[in-house]
Amino acid sequence: MTSLLIRNARPMGAAPADILIRDGRIAAIGPDLQAEGVAEEQAGGRIAIPGLVDTHTHVDKGLIGYPWYVNEVGPRLIDKIDNERRVKRELGLDPHVQSMRHVLQCLGYGTTLVRTHVDIDTDQGLAALEGVVETRHALAGQVEIEIVAFPQSGLLRRPGTVELVDAAMSAGADLVGGLDPCGMDRDPKGHLDAIFAIAEKHGKGIDIHLHEGGEMGAFSMDLIFERIRAHDMRGKVAVSHAFCLGMPDWNASQALIDQCAELDVPILTTAPPSREVPALKRLHAAGVRFGAGVDGFRDTWGPYGNGDMLERAMLLGMRNNLRRDDEVAMALDVCTTGGARAMDRADHALVPGGRGDVVLAEGESLADAVVSHAPRALVVTAGRVVARNGASLTVAP
């Protein structure tokens, strides 16, 4: 928890001002602030935004530092999953090293709060979790990492996984994960009952990957809603991707969105251009908490992405056809303050009293900063300078 005075920044693209951070929190924003004995940084008129918030990524299994992975994987989800397990084994991928590389690259882009899904399976047991927990310790004070115990290879189809996810919750995981209850485990009741039981036992929340589209996704959402009610878990269950909320049948999708609002189910998107997605303005109108993430990158799933949440804000804006400056600002909010709110952090904002995470971005305007997403000049976490000129000060292993 440090103090810092950032001179001559443009908070959210507004007129130049100084930003004073005291003991890790924003103490004041205004012209010509004075603070004896506090270190200073010159923003040079750059735009100041809150720390970027990545609500959906996979830090444990990217291939940063390895040669380019030539993707020749088959078209089905299970092809990608089986291929990934094999590649990880063959390369002897070290989850701690890879997650350090991943998180530090993202920190260079200004991401100071991350929710990551970490693979739990019968091949590697809790090794990925342990590696990411080690990374979380190593980078404490620079970036906050929330861990979801994620049964990437299925929960029921590979016996022993339920027990491993249960064990993960005592070994440092913050939330229970799940994956396509119909499509993956072919047993939606069994899958969801198992997840909710583990969450209830440990008093933790849930974040479920739901790629299932249309009516199948709607069915899985319905089963999730039933269990939120039964387990009294309002506000504790998030759904990632949730493509079914973008299904064309307005009545069907609106019924789901209304229940997300009623049961306070945060929706976390990666805004893929190739899929139906939950629409930003529609979720806003319904009052549903909404975050965004870069998903995996530089991995065996596909070539796109680099960890930059400003690029993701651009993609989110493009996916939602947000063209006006005030609309692009909405996309950026989802990638900062709004995403933090979806992760139950109410204080992640560039306002007095807010957490002292500040990113200096290039651009004439806030929208320009999003569209250009040039390397960040400075990244500050709770008053501490953690990255300069696009690179973290801590060097990745």
Added chain:
Amino acid sequence: MTSLLIRNARPMGAAPADILIRDGRIAAIGPDLQAEGVAEEQAGGRIAIPGLVDTHTHVDKGLIGYPWYVNEVGPRLIDKIDNERRVKRELGLDPHVQSMRHVLQCLGYGTTLVRTHVDIDTDQGLAALEGVVETRHALAGQVEIEIVAFPQSGLLRRPGTVELVDAAMSAGADLVGGLDPCGMDRDPKGHLDAIFAIAEKHGKGIDIHLHEGGEMGAFSMDLIFERIRAHDMRGKVAVSHAFCLGMPDWNASQALIDQCAELDVPILTTAPPSREVPALKRLHAAGVRFGAGVDGFRDTWGPYGNGDMLERAMLLGMRNNLRRDDEVAMALDVCTTGGARAMDRADHALVPGGRGDVVLAEGESLADAVVSHAPRALVVTAGRVVARNGASLTVAP
């Protein structure tokens, strides 16, 4: 028409080789080429690709060099069109200066062949065309510019525009443009009859903007097909955007695609993430020529884009869910050789005999070059070095 020997490049990401350009054409690709008296460039192992091809942009009305345009425009197409005409008038935008800035920025990214739609309307008459024709002369030998006379404000709704488009065809335009025959002019027969009459009179081709989706777009496509048959214009009429080819009804959209193949109608996309779009593999399978473009950028329409066709290849890949390396290469092909073919250039390829347009891109692999789209080290047009390190050698006004 110059000669140049590029040493130690990786053509299309393959093993290192030299590339010899003689008199503007690729003479040889191979190891340790010898060429007395020919200038040399060191590629340093970078990936060599053909010149990028932008088949759909608007060079005459971007705001490069002006302060950031704060977009507060209304949601309808006509809001954007009327707003743009007003802004151009108020700023006194110089189409020659703006098109120089636009094209040179794109050239810095490696675009050596461009098709641009240039506004023809009763406000500015042929001024935009004249400015772009001047730019075409000024940049001859560096970038090839094909001009579409584009009735952006409608052809029939503003009397006098038909005559202006007709005049444009004698003043340097290469193709007749059109725009949403139903949605814009509210008179599809009148709009299309007028366009085809001008094209026939001047013996030129056509490139129509068709944003109309679903059944309305299918109707307009049908009217276009009828006139291609009636005027015997197979291979001479391209359709830009063509969102209706992405309509969910497979039978309806396939019937349109099959006719595009039969009548050799090139489809030119900007791959917007927010709209239904023609699918790359589907058009390939049908044998339809397919190009891509950056559309307008840094203008009054929206904030996205910068003119980089490698970024566009990434967006095209993401929009089409192309994840395998061989699939990403397909997206890049649409942005180079395939796009050129859609513009009737059969010789735009990195092969002996091909046009000597070469771009050096950063990356471990071809897919990496697309996804990273880092600044280009070198751009060569017909053997002449025209850009280095992301910037054109000719300085924009």
